[in-house]
Amino acid sequence: MKFDKPATTNPIDQGKIVGKPTDRIDGPLKTTGTAPYAYERHDVVPDQAYGYIVGAGIAKGRIDLLDDSAARKAPGVLAVVTAKNAGKLGKGNFNTARLLGGPEIEHYHQAIALVVAETFEQARAAAQTIRVDYVRSKGAYDLARAKDSAVMPTGKNEKDTAVGDFAAAFERAPVQFDATYGTPDESHAMMEPHASIAAWDGDKLTVWTSNQMIAWGVGDMAATLGIPKGNVRLISPYIGGGFGGKLFLRADVLLAALGARAAKRPVKVALQRPLMINNTTHRPATIQRVRLGATRDGKLTAIAHESWSGDLPGGGPEVAVQQTRLLYAGENRVTRLRLATLDLPEGNAMRAPGEAPGLMVLEAAMDEMAEKLGIDPVEFRILNDTQVDPEKPGRPFSQRRLVECLRTGAERFGWSKRNAAPGKVRDGRWLVGMGMAAAFRNNLLTKSGARVRLGGNGIVTVETDMTDIGTGTYTIIAQTAAEMMGVPLDRVVVRLGDSAFPVSAGSGGQWGANNSTSGVYAACVKLREAVAQKLGLDAGTAEFADGQVIAGERRSALAQAAKDGELVAEDAIEYGELDKRYQQSTFGAHFCEVGVDAHTGEIRVRRMLAVCAAGRILNPKSARSQVIGAMTMGVGAALMEDLVVDKRLGFFVNHDLASYEVPVHADIPHQDVIFLDETDPISSPMKAKGVGELGICGVGAAVANAVYNATGFRVRHYPITLDKLLDHLPTVG
Numbered sequence: 001m002k003f004d005k006p007a008t009t010n011p012i013d014q015g016k017i018v019g020k021p022t023d024r025i026d027g028p029l030k031t032t033g034t035a036p037y038a039y040e041r042h043d044v045v046p047d048q049a050y051g052y053i054v055g056a057g058i059a060k061g062r063i064d065l066l067d068d069s070a071a072r073k074a075p076g077v078l079a080v081v082t083a084k085n086a087g088k089l090g091k092g093n094f095n096t097a098r099l100l101g102g103p104e105i106e107h108y109h110q111a112i113a114l115v116v117a118e119t120f121e122q123a124r125a126a127a128q129t130i131r132v133d134y135v136r137s138k139g140a141y142d143l144a145r146a147k148d149s150a151v152m153p154t155g156k157n158e159k160d161t162a163v164g165d166f167a168a169a170f171e172r173a174p175v176q177f178d179a180t181y182g183t184p185d186e187s188h189a190m191m192e193p194h195a196s197i198a199a200w201d202g203d204k205l206t207v208w209t210s211n212q213m214i215a216w217g218v219g220d221m222a223a224t225l226g227i228p229k230g231n232v233r234l235i236s237p238y239i240g241g242g243f244g245g246k247l248f249l250r251a252d253v254l255l256a257a258l259g260a261r262a263a264k265r266p267v268k269v270a271l272q273r274p275l276m277i278n279n280t281t282h283r284p285a286t287i288q289r290v291r292l293g294a295t296r297d298g299k300l301t302a303i304a305h306e307s308w309s310g311d312l313p314g315g316g317p318e319v320a321v322q323q324t325r326l327l328y329a330g331e332n333r334v335t336r337l338r339l340a341t342l343d344l345p346e347g348n349a350m351r352a353p354g355e356a357p358g359l360m361v362l363e364a365a366m367d368e369m370a371e372k373l374g375i376d377p378v379e380f381r382i383l384n385d386t387q388v389d390p391e392k393p394g395r396p397f398s399q400r401r402l403v404e405c406l407r408t409g410a411e412r413f414g415w416s417k418r419n420a421a422p423g424k425v426r427d428g429r430w431l432v433g434m435g436m437a438a439a440f441r442n443n444l445l446t447k448s449g450a451r452v453r454l455g456g457n458g459i460v461t462v463e464t465d466m467t468d469i470g471t472g473t474y475t476i477i478a479q480t481a482a483e484m485m486g487v488p489l490d491r492v493v494v495r496l497g498d499s500a501f502p503v504s505a506g507s508g509g510q511w512g513a514n515n516s517t518s519g520v521y522a523a524c525v526k527l528r529e530a531v532a533q534k535l536g537l538d539a540g541t542a543e544f545a546d547g548q549v550i551a552g553e554r555r556s557a558l559a560q561a562a563k564d565g566e567l568v569a570e571d572a573i574e575y576g577e578l579d580k581r582y583q584q585s586t587f588g589a590h591f592c593e594v595g596v597d598a599h600t601g602e603i604r605v606r607r608m609l610a611v612c613a614a615g616r617i618l619n620p621k622s623a624r625s626q627v628i629g630a631m632t633m634g635v636g637a638a639l640m641e642d643l644v645v646d647k648r649l650g651f652f653v654n655h656d657l658a659s660y661e662v663p664v665h666a667d668i669p670h671q672d673v674i675f676l677d678e679t680d681p682i683s684s685p686m687k688a689k690g691v692g693e694l695g696i697c698g699v700g701a702a703v704a705n706a707v708y709n710a711t712g713f714r715v716r717h718y719p720i721t722l723d724k725l726l727d728h729l730p731t732v733g
Helices: 027-032 069-073 121-129 141-149 166-172 212-224 251-263 274-278 355-373 379-385 402-413 473-485 512-535 558-562 620-639 699-711 722-728
Strands: 047-054 061-067 077-084 109-118 131-136 161-163 177-185 195-201 204-208 232-235 267-270 286-294 300-311 332-340 430-442 448-454 462-464 493-495 544-545 548-553 554-557 567-575 587-598 601-615 672-677
Touching: 027 109, 027 232, 047 121, 047 251, 047 274, 047 567, 061 109, 069 077, 077 121, 077 251, 109 121, 109 251, 109 332, 141 286, 141 300, 166 332, 166 493, 177 212, 195 251, 204 212, 204 251, 212 232, 212 251, 232 332, 251 620, 286 355, 300 355, 332 554, 355 379, 355 430, 355 699, 379 402, 379 430, 402 430, 402 587, 402 601, 402 672, 430 601, 448 473, 448 512, 448 558, 462 473, 473 512, 512 548, 512 558, 512 567, 544 554, 544 672, 554 558, 587 699, 601 620, 601 699, 620 672, 620 699, 699 722
Parallel strands: 047 267, 204 232, 300 332, 462 493, 601 672
Antiparallel strands: 047 109, 061 131, 077 109, 161 332, 177 286, 195 204, 195 267, 286 300, 430 587, 448 462, 448 567, 544 548, 548 554, 587 601
């Protein structure tokens, strides 16, 4: 189905099922422990062996000797896979060849061997007997030191942008702001580790894995192993969290496949937690400089945002300036990305890549500028709102209700009671402050397909390779099919995460919900046409409701159309030029109140509120869950998350969940979420957008701004830990 003009009235607009708060249909499976995750699928193929990965003990250099003779003779061992016997590996789209290192080593804990044995304990014990001698090379592990050698990346959306004459406008601006900030490396820290089971049947490979993007995985696996895509099947119906860390194939998938081929047995592999953090991807650290120039009445005239980050050779930058190109008005503007070569583990997508760390900085800078101007931070942002793309003034936003988000949030949160003078509000030993920030995340459109079946029993079955990473995908897809076909939710069966199904958008970039349900919508339109034709009705005027198909005075049971056999329809949503004629984005506002212990510097979040404008909210219950989860991650980014780099040896020191701190329930108070009542007919036939990443965008800055309001001291290098505050707290009488 081509979608190239704004959506008008359609069956989704009935709102009988879509848009209603709905319990997740996979909830009972998750809460009873019966949802089969990748490593737990003992029944999918018999005679499974266990693989254990050995990670490199250096960050850069080469293997001089790898002696696996003792491992091969160890009890229960079936095979040992190394670069010497794995065969030639292709690169895939994401340089998957580097998933198995040797003899060259590119980063610490890069996989260099897999031991396959009858039991996990035997594989682990044998792995300890492998002797590896290395020749170390000098590596680059410090972003600050590598900053001056950073270069402009080569990606299409990573080039410098410039509008007007920033340098001249900044120089003549009566009020100027110029500051540099830093955000650290961060880990996805999802609950389910990277895990896979691989089995060969002749030259055909089946992998049960934990992966967000099935079609990407199939293509990369085929390219890496040098086999046809048609010979690869990936199955991933349940995923225990991903946050972008499972967008791409990782070592578990590739080495399970190589191990299964070598052992001639199905093999299961999971990355143990201490290996995951250095072996897989992470959010790269950034150094960001923001310069703002404004008139004395608060109008921005000059905006510059520059960001430096690092990655392995061939990698890409953290695109932390993207939102600055679109968020505020200002005639003269510059954005620049610079990429340094670092020999740390691969930097790549993590929830809201670019916008999450970018807004942690931009929105703190906006607060600092508002204080310089003597303008309320909410009003300063409203004053500089724009309804058109500020870099392409002829292109309007499809919907932009940032101002309403800001005003709604300010009223609900009690912003008018905030004391603008920092360090003045106390509650016993606690210094109390309030902060806010704007939220922004682009709405991305991508082709997505589905297959819909109608059985003679009236059951509607949806099949698509779309994945559910804990976001509620099963439920919103079921709601879409139920609304379109006029059946109750319990008459819909949803099957996800299998490359045998039509290719969907996949789960990532908050594009999954809108695009995948639009693909289901397209398939249901075709099924409605087939049903109407079978029943001799006009598909254009037929109404599907309560298990019936109604056209004028004629009424037939939906199941009647499939009495002679199942009806099957397949289609995909394909977008025209709307996303080029209109800028499509989502907007929000975050508000936060913190308490800072006046004696210890301990920070406690007391209240949080998010207001979101993200098109039609398909399921407010699961959408709220996504937003509060994102808000929680934002608190972690602001206050505690920090992959600490050993800058001598080149690895993340705190590579486990004991020393890499993330928020727990005790750290998070009750969180409020408000969704503005809106639909965006330019976005898709669902009139929806993404929301799961919007919820993290701006949260870190809202927390930082609240800490400043509480203490009067600005920490510009995240996370804001008590050691950075302790010597700067106001004197307590």
